[in-house]
Structure formats: structure tokens, C-alpha cells
Amino acid sequence: MSIQNESSYNNDSQPSENLSTDVNLSTDVEKKAKKTELPQPKNENSESGLKIAIAQENFMVGDVLGNARKMVELATTARDKGANLIIFPELALLGYPPEDLLLRPSLANRVKLAFEILYSVKDIVMLVGYPHIDQHGTFNSVAIVHNGQKKGFYHKQHLPNYGVFDERRYFNKGQNQVLFDYQGLTIGLLICEDLWQESPAKTLKQKGADIIVCINASPFEQHKQEERKALLAKRASENNLPIVYVNSVGGQDDLVFDGGSMVVDATGKIAHEAPRFLSQMLYASIRLDDKQIKVSEQKKMPIALGATAETYQALVVGLRDYVKHSGFNSVLIGLSGGLDSALSLSIAVDALGADKVYAVALPSQHTNPITVQDAQAQAQRLNVSFTVCPIHSAIDGIYHTLEPIFSHTPADITEINIESRVRGTMLMALSNKFGQLVLSAGNKTELAVGDATLYGDMAGGFDVLKDVYKTQVYELANYRNRLEETPVIPEHLINRPETNTPLHILDDHEKLDKILSLYIDEDFGFDAIIEAGFDKDIVKRVLTMVDRNEYKRRQAPIGTKISQKAFAKDRRYPLVNHWSLETPKI
Structure with a gap:
């Protein structure tokens, strides 16, 4: 089975007869998504509900076949423990961020071989983050894999292109929502940035979703987990839908993925949460009970980490x-x-x-x-x-x-x-x-x-x-x-x-770091920093030194990113430029 055939966008040539989505590249967002039921596992019925395994794992960038074999092991273990659905993070098959590996001509064939490995798994549905490559382009996608077949796929619609993210460089934009029926529930799919936008979750609700599964590769930043929790609570409560959120974990170059995968109920309350910075298989159950979606609750939550x-x-x-x-x-x-x-x-x-x-x-x-x-x-x-x-x-x-x-x-x-x-x-x-x-x-x-x-x-x-x-x-x-x-x-x-800052710019680090944080992390300009209460001459000296030393930072070794604006992809300035700190006058 070739990837091209599987990814045909003609309405009369869909990936499989059980495809639960309209994947036509129509820009008509009102087009109703198709849904069909996936086969039920033996000795299971709709009342048993979803028994979910959330694979918060570290997948090695570039090791496509190795990652597929790891998924097989994890899925087999999860199935043997009673799970009927396992969810892997965003682009887990290739690893995140793959950067220009996405441009390698041999990638499509490696992805095809990897799916042949995944097809060996039986009696559990796998939601696999992967790069989908066909005649229409390259997409950041999630595949629905069951009993040796790719039953359907969803393409990420909102491609982040800020900070460390360059997804518009590599990916084409998805157009349609995807839902599938399984264990008596209608499951809608999203990928990372889709959840940060209001419309994708809202549209899934309108199309009949009972729950949302969102796969992610969200790197660590200070206080980011609190933002994620607030976002999940908002999306769940405003749409009255439980959300399953799986995140990657582990380091890749200068990025760290901190896990913290979660399941929230329809009110936005956290029902399950995986520990931060650790590989963890998180199990949860979701079922339809008297027309209400019931989410199991974790007995003991992980210890919260301070800043x-x-x-x-x-x-x-x-x-x-x-x-x-x-x-x-x-x-x-x-x-x-x-x-x-x-x-x-x-x-x-x-x-x-x-x-x-x-x-x-x-x-x-x-x-x-x-x-x-x-x-x-x-x-x-x-x-x-x-x-x-x-x-x-x-x-x-x-x-x-x-x-x-x-x-x-x-x-x-x-x-x-x-x-x-x-x-x-x-x-x-x-x-x-x-x-x-x-x-x-x-x-x-x-x-x-x-x-x-x-x-x-x-x-x-x-x-x-x-x-x-x-x-x-x-x-x-x-x-x-x-x-x-x-x-x-x-x-x-x-x-x-130390009482003196580098090069004796100020009398203490706290003042210097505040100026630097305003300029580097918060993008304050020269005038705005002065208005924040700092001396004009000192601000001018500090900012001039920051700009003048870009050439050094460009040659520095990499280091772990913890802030919103690290000296790496987050902040890219020309080495030679004549930008003036103060606004020039005509």
C-alpha cells in the first residue's frame, strides 16, 4: 500500500472504506465530515468505553524505524493491560522538531516502511503522529491505525511560525476536521497549535464530537504548564467536551519537552495528569453513561513543581x-x-x-x-x-x-x-x-x-x-x-x-537583568524601558552592548532553552545592521 494511494484527496478514492473523515482539500469549512465506526475489539462493547493509554515518551529525531518499533512495544504493553486506544505525541514517528529532515527525498519511503511495522499490532487503535507526504504536499498529521490498516488521518490546520517553530517552512495546511466513532463515542482529532485557536475545537463540537484528542510536542518554558492547564480548562468548558492531551518528553538539541500530559473532563477539571519530565504511560477511561460522558479520575496526582x-x-x-x-x-x-x-x-x-x-x-x-x-x-x-x-x-x-x-x-x-x-x-x-x-x-x-x-x-x-x-x-x-x-x-x-555586574554596567545584577529581560524576553524598545523607570544613559549602554555582541552569541555553544526568548531560534538578529535604538527624526 503506497502512501500516495492512501492519501488521495478525490472523494471517490478515500484511504479506506472505514475512513471517518472527509479529507477533500476543499476550503469549505462547513462541509460535513464523514464518520464511520471502527471495528470493536473482541469481547468488548460500547458500554465498556474507551480505555486509553497516553504514551508520554521520548522519540528520537530521525530514527523513524526505531520509533515505530518502540510504538509497537508500547502499544502491545498497553493492549495487554486492557487499553483499546493508545495515543502518541505529535510527529512521534519522526521525532520533533525534525527541521530539514522533512526535506530529505527518502523520508516518504521510510515513513511507509515504518507503517508496515506499525501494522503488526492487533486489537488496539493507535493514534500516531507522523509526517504525511503525498502529491499534495507534506502535512503534520495523526493517523488512525487499527489491525494492519490506516483507517484515516488528520492534517494539522494551524501551523505555528514563531519562536522555535518553523512549520510553515515544511508543512502544508490541513483544511478539514476529522472525527471517528469508536467504543460508542465520537472522537475528534487536533494537533498542538490547533487547540490554542478557538475554532477547531468549536467546529468539532458542532460536528458531533464527544471528546477531543490533541497530540502535542510542546517544549518547556517557565510557567508553560500553568498556561496549558488554563487553556485546556477553557476549551473543555466552553465546548462541554473532555480533552485528552498528550505531550512529548525529553531533550532534543536546545529544547526540552516536559510532558505533563493530561485528561480534563467536560468542566475543565483535571482528571488525570502525568508527571513532568518523565516517560510515563498514563491510563484513563472515558465512557458514555446515561447520555453523559464520564471520565475516570486519577487517585493520586503528581507533585506540582514550583518555578x-x-x-x-x-x-x-x-x-x-x-x-x-x-x-x-x-x-x-x-x-x-x-x-x-x-x-x-x-x-x-x-x-x-x-x-x-x-x-x-x-x-x-x-x-x-x-x-x-x-x-x-x-x-x-x-x-x-x-x-x-x-x-x-x-x-x-x-x-x-x-x-x-x-x-x-x-x-x-x-x-x-x-x-x-x-x-x-x-x-x-x-x-x-x-x-x-x-x-x-x-x-x-x-x-x-x-x-x-x-x-x-x-x-x-x-x-x-x-x-x-x-x-x-x-x-x-x-x-x-x-x-x-x-x-x-x-x-x-x-x-x-557579586556587587558589580559584567563590565561594571550597574551596581547589581537585579537591575541589569530586569533591563535585559525587558529588552530580550519581552521585546520592549528603548523608550519603553526608560518609561519603566530606568536611567536613559544606562539603558542606552546596555542595549548597545546587547546589539553589538550578536556576533559572539552566534558562535556560542547551544544550551537548554528555558525562557520564551532564548539566544537561538527565538531571537534572530542580523550581525551587521544600522538599526538605531532611538527613533530617528526626519
């Missing part, structure tokens, strides 16, 4: 999965004795285990011995292998080599940066020799204003704190220390915060 706790967990998962997926067995971090590297070390140990983390101190003739002692004490506390590698002679060698050229010039930032770049070179040499991924520890505040040295402290394969402002570094360090009786981060590093 700092969820951020820390996201950083742990992001680092863990990047290292694992990249094929590294261990990581190396230059431990300076400062707070940033101390927090990064703690996150690395929590992500990978102490036996896979190596720390090295690289003191120069200018290094305070106390910082090396602090680094060693923390490494011992966390049971991490620690080495001291002095760099005096390397620095002297570079100075000596450059002396004939530099002899008639005054000392400046160049000499300071040489020390940082020697450290970067040493770390990369150790990485090459022993196969460890180098972790850098620059925070978002430093990267914003350019208080970082290219090929120096920016050297590495992953920046643990890339999207973490300095004020958040203190919060996260305090949080991690509260988890154990004996602190894992030297307390004096937290209790004796």
Missing part, C-alpha cells in the same frame, strides 16, 4: 539527553571556583552521575588560591574526579611569542583574553584526548552584554546556563542546596553575591 524546581529539572534533562543523544559517555567542566561553574557541575552530576563528570581547575599566576580550594571541595562533595592543571607556562609562552609584535603597544583587554583562551584550548585538548564533551558555564546575562571571551570561556559543546540570568543562578543554587542536608554548592558563593 525554580521545574527550571532546574529542565536544565538537568536538557543536558542529560544532549549528552546521551550526541554519543558522549562523559563530560568535562573547567571548575573556576565561581558560582556559575559550581551550579553547572551540580546540574551535570544530577544529569549524568558523578562517575561521568570530570572537573579540572586551570589556575594562572593571577588565580586566587581560595578559588581552587573551593573547586576541589565541591568536587569532593559530589564525588567527582578533580584535577588541577596550572597554565602559567602556557600563558608565558604566548606572551613571549607575541612580545616582539606587542612590545610597542600598551596592555589592554587582549592580554586578559589570552588567559581565558589558554583555558579554552586546554579544555578542548583534554576533550580531544579523552572523548569528553566540554561544558561551558556562561550565563545569559554575560552572553547578553558580551562579557564572554570567544574561544576562551565560551569554548565547549554545551552551555549549561546559556538561558539562565545571573539572578536565576542564585535562585537555582539555593534551590539545589535545599535538597540535601549538606550543601553541594559552597554557600559562601551564594551568600556573598
Whole structure:
């Protein structure tokens, strides 16, 4: 069975005789969707209702056949535990976000082979997120698979094209709603962004849906779970429909998917919820009882995570999965004795285990011995292998080599940066020799204003704190220390915060981070930030530094995204431009 034949849009050539939707590419949204019943599992009747397995899992981007085999295992387990429907996340068959893998000519054939693997599963309906490719284009879709057949499919209608999302680059827009009958219920399908719009859920209700299933690949941002819950409550209550919401989990490049899959009843009350950041098979039952849709209730809900706790967990998962997926067995971090590297070390140990983390101190003739002692004490506390590698002679060698050229010039930032770049070179040499991924520890505040040295402290394969402002570094360090009786981060590093910000722009980090957050995360302009109560000259200096240092950030290693506007796809500015901060006058 070819994908092209399955995806024909002619009304007289539908994917199967049991297709429960009108998939004609008509733009007439009033066209009534077709519905037919799927065959019922043996020894089941409509009164038994839906026994749903929600597969909150991590599917590897690009491993199409491996993901299909994983789905087979999960579906078989769910069926054996009594489920008659299993739901997988958005684009789970290919992994999310697949980016330009969607443009590979061989993708369609791999998807076809993957469905042949899925067709081996019997006696359970599978809702599979996948890329649908045919003569009409490429679609972000969900397939209804049952007993060796694709019974129907739905194409995502609202394609996000903001922040980290580039779906209009890859996908064609779906046109019609899809519903299917199963276990006495009419099930409507949506995909991620569709639920954030009002009309798709409303139209499904009008077409007779009893419940909505929405598959998602929604990446973590701080406070995002509260937004999801509010959205589900609103959509469910305004349409008087239960909603089943499944989300991906795990790290992919700089993104983390935090799970938190849910089932809400028709009033918007959460009936089932999966834990955050963990793979979990969540089971729920939905049935029609005396013309009312009844949703089973979970006996014990997962512990809610506070803002700092969820951020820390996201950083742990992001680092863990990047290292694992990249094929590294261990990581190396230059431990300076400062707070940033101390927090990064703690996150690395929590992500990978102490036996896979190596720390090295690289003191120069200018290094305070106390910082090396602090680094060693923390490494011992966390049971991490620690080495001291002095760099005096390397620095002297570079100075000596450059002396004939530099002899008639005054000392400046160049000499300071040489020390940082020697450290970067040493770390990369150790990485090459022993196969460890180098972790850098620059925070978002430093990267914003350019208080970082290219090929120096920016050297590495992953920046643990890339999207973490300095004020958040203190919060996260305090949080991690509260988890154990004996602190894992030297307390004096937290209790004796730095009084000067990078390059001495302001007298404290809180003010600087507020200006940066307004400019970077909230897109405030120059005048708006001044109106928020900040000094004009300071604002101009800070914003100028942010704009001027885009070239550094473009060369920085990736790091876990936790905010709405990370220094990555969220925020894309030209390296060279003549945009003025103040509105020009004619």
C-alpha cells in the first residue's frame, strides 16, 4: 500500500472504506465530515468505553524505524493491560522538531516502511503522529491505525511560525476536521497549535464530537504548564467536551519537552495528569453513561513543581539527553571556583552521575588560591574526579611569542583574553584526548552584554546556563542546596553575591537583568524601558552592548532553552545592521 494511494484527496478514492473523515482539500469549512465506526475489539462493547493509554515518551529525531518499533512495544504493553486506544505525541514517528529532515527525498519511503511495522499490532487503535507526504504536499498529521490498516488521518490546520517553530517552512495546511466513532463515542482529532485557536475545537463540537484528542510536542518554558492547564480548562468548558492531551518528553538539541500530559473532563477539571519530565504511560477511561460522558479520575496526582524546581529539572534533562543523544559517555567542566561553574557541575552530576563528570581547575599566576580550594571541595562533595592543571607556562609562552609584535603597544583587554583562551584550548585538548564533551558555564546575562571571551570561556559543546540570568543562578543554587542536608554548592558563593555586574554596567545584577529581560524576553524598545523607570544613559549602554555582541552569541555553544526568548531560534538578529535604538527624526 503506497502512501500516495492512501492519501488521495478525490472523494471517490478515500484511504479506506472505514475512513471517518472527509479529507477533500476543499476550503469549505462547513462541509460535513464523514464518520464511520471502527471495528470493536473482541469481547468488548460500547458500554465498556474507551480505555486509553497516553504514551508520554521520548522519540528520537530521525530514527523513524526505531520509533515505530518502540510504538509497537508500547502499544502491545498497553493492549495487554486492557487499553483499546493508545495515543502518541505529535510527529512521534519522526521525532520533533525534525527541521530539514522533512526535506530529505527518502523520508516518504521510510515513513511507509515504518507503517508496515506499525501494522503488526492487533486489537488496539493507535493514534500516531507522523509526517504525511503525498502529491499534495507534506502535512503534520495523526493517523488512525487499527489491525494492519490506516483507517484515516488528520492534517494539522494551524501551523505555528514563531519562536522555535518553523512549520510553515515544511508543512502544508490541513483544511478539514476529522472525527471517528469508536467504543460508542465520537472522537475528534487536533494537533498542538490547533487547540490554542478557538475554532477547531468549536467546529468539532458542532460536528458531533464527544471528546477531543490533541497530540502535542510542546517544549518547556517557565510557567508553560500553568498556561496549558488554563487553556485546556477553557476549551473543555466552553465546548462541554473532555480533552485528552498528550505531550512529548525529553531533550532534543536546545529544547526540552516536559510532558505533563493530561485528561480534563467536560468542566475543565483535571482528571488525570502525568508527571513532568518523565516517560510515563498514563491510563484513563472515558465512557458514555446515561447520555453523559464520564471520565475516570486519577487517585493520586503528581507533585506540582514550583518555578525554580521545574527550571532546574529542565536544565538537568536538557543536558542529560544532549549528552546521551550526541554519543558522549562523559563530560568535562573547567571548575573556576565561581558560582556559575559550581551550579553547572551540580546540574551535570544530577544529569549524568558523578562517575561521568570530570572537573579540572586551570589556575594562572593571577588565580586566587581560595578559588581552587573551593573547586576541589565541591568536587569532593559530589564525588567527582578533580584535577588541577596550572597554565602559567602556557600563558608565558604566548606572551613571549607575541612580545616582539606587542612590545610597542600598551596592555589592554587582549592580554586578559589570552588567559581565558589558554583555558579554552586546554579544555578542548583534554576533550580531544579523552572523548569528553566540554561544558561551558556562561550565563545569559554575560552572553547578553558580551562579557564572554570567544574561544576562551565560551569554548565547549554545551552551555549549561546559556538561558539562565545571573539572578536565576542564585535562585537555582539555593534551590539545589535545599535538597540535601549538606550543601553541594559552597554557600559562601551564594551568600556573598557579586556587587558589580559584567563590565561594571550597574551596581547589581537585579537591575541589569530586569533591563535585559525587558529588552530580550519581552521585546520592549528603548523608550519603553526608560518609561519603566530606568536611567536613559544606562539603558542606552546596555542595549548597545546587547546589539553589538550578536556576533559572539552566534558562535556560542547551544544550551537548554528555558525562557520564551532564548539566544537561538527565538531571537534572530542580523550581525551587521544600522538599526538605531532611538527613533530617528526626519
